[in-house]
Amino acid sequence: MSDKFDVIVIGAGPAGYVAAIRAAQLGLKTACIDAFTGKDGKQALGGTCLNVGCIPSKALLDSSKQFHNLTHNFAVHGITADNAKIDVATFIGRKDKIVKQFTGGIGQLFKANKVTAFYGTGKLLKGNSVEITANDGSKQTISATNVILASGSVPIELPFAKFDNKFIVDNAGALDFPEVPKRLGVIGAGVIGLELGSVWGRLGADVTILEALPDFLSVADADVAKIAAKEFAKQGLKIKLGAKLTKAEIKGNEVALTYEDKDGAHELTVDKLLVAVGRRAYTAGLLADDTGVKLDERGRIVVDEHNHTGVDGVWAIGDAVRGPMLAHKGSEEGVAVAEWIAGKAGHVNFDTIPWVIYTEPEIAWAGKTEKELKDAGIPYKVGTFPFAAIGRAVAMNEAVGQVKMLAHAETDRLLGVHMVGPGVSELIAEAVVTMEFKGSAEDLARIVHAHPTLSEAVHEAALSVDKRAIHKGN
């Protein structure tokens, strides 16, 4: 096999493996290098997302939701069960099986598309060759006309709460607890804290989340955050805002925490501590000193709007570069870069990238928040519709939350859609399509939505923008 490729991708997460497959589809001779080792000690393609991120967290969220429904929500349907139990080994084992299925699936996709996979750490050398160091220390060098850097991200570690991955854990540790912790502390009420806090809370852990900022979920629209906070409190998640951790000490089988808020210093003892205070771009060992690829002040690889690093033939995508750290953002960048390399017109629209938080209720949004519109001085109209008035949501016993729609006051163009409620992870796609086609609230209002479905909340919210919702007062 020749060691000269058209494209080498470093990293096989959702950014890198998608870039590799798309490049190969376009007829480019492609290699993809990844260093991730799975639980079985073998190469596991798919990066953070498939191994210790999106997929395993959703598997545990789904299992824990079934248990929580059985123990808390099914009685209203006339369904009760005595002595409902959770077997944590089976719960984790099911997740591991799903991870293996999907990471193995990437290997099959690589074979089907003739992408050559290398197992090891890739280092970009000057002149677009890449040195691969295998686990046993052996090295080989391959080269290409184009190299795509897709090295992803790793959790941020707090200096006073270092991961030991037994008591003080990151996302990977919190996806693998051997038993339900009686008391789980979480630092950071962001996406990981809320999702993984929910998983273990539903199984019976007493969950306390410490969030440094004074506002809850400030990345989301304020109305959505308010509704979500109320629902999480009902579920027993204790979220303490403006709470800064100052000390975390492992003492025997417990972790003793000290944190400060507006009322002073507090102590809290937990059995496990999940630190989820954000992630940072990972570039350790990725770049030889003389490549010319630059990092910004946050350690991210500097790229232009076409994901080009400024070094001839070197591109970077996904969590390792600017923009939201989302799998679908990285994947679309991967597709776009492969298409640019092949001389086609790639494109990623950052204005319509959807966000989804897979809690109960789910949270989803796309486009601008009301605050962003206010701050930018853009005139807007608001339409809302509650799931409490949606027949399907009531029939499901999940009639919580609302759809909120923001449209331009003069043109009616859809500027933002913010949802909290049942099934909104799927409903948000309709908003994204409408915004992508530069549609208006009126467009959505005039589209026939099936009855009874949750999507009627989207329809009614669109009608409500023009004060003509049918099933609520306007």
Ligand code: FAD
């Ligand atoms: P990564 O997935 O991090 O992959 C990078 C890969 O490159 C890794 O396999 C790494 O080992 C490898 N690598 C790094 N350096 C080298 C090197 N020098 N040589 C060889 N290989 C190297 N996003 C969503 O959109 N939806 C979700 O539901 C979601 N849930 C998440 C849940 C959790 C718990 C976490 C932690 C994250 C979640 N994310 C989610 C975020 C998502 O996982 C990331 O945005 C996504 O994985 C980024 O993709 P990437 O390809 O850029 O990097």
Ligand code: NAD
């Ligand atoms: P995050 O940025 O979502 O949340 C981190 C939270 O920690 C913030 O609210 C921040 O204010 C808080 N914080 C920071 N320092 C703190 C400190 N010292 N003490 C207390 N609180 C502190 O980060 P995350 O939850 O670690 O997730 C990382 C990224 O992974 C997310 O931003 C997202 O891009 C991605 N992710 C996405 C999904 C999804 O799409 N459903 C799920 C999980 C993760």
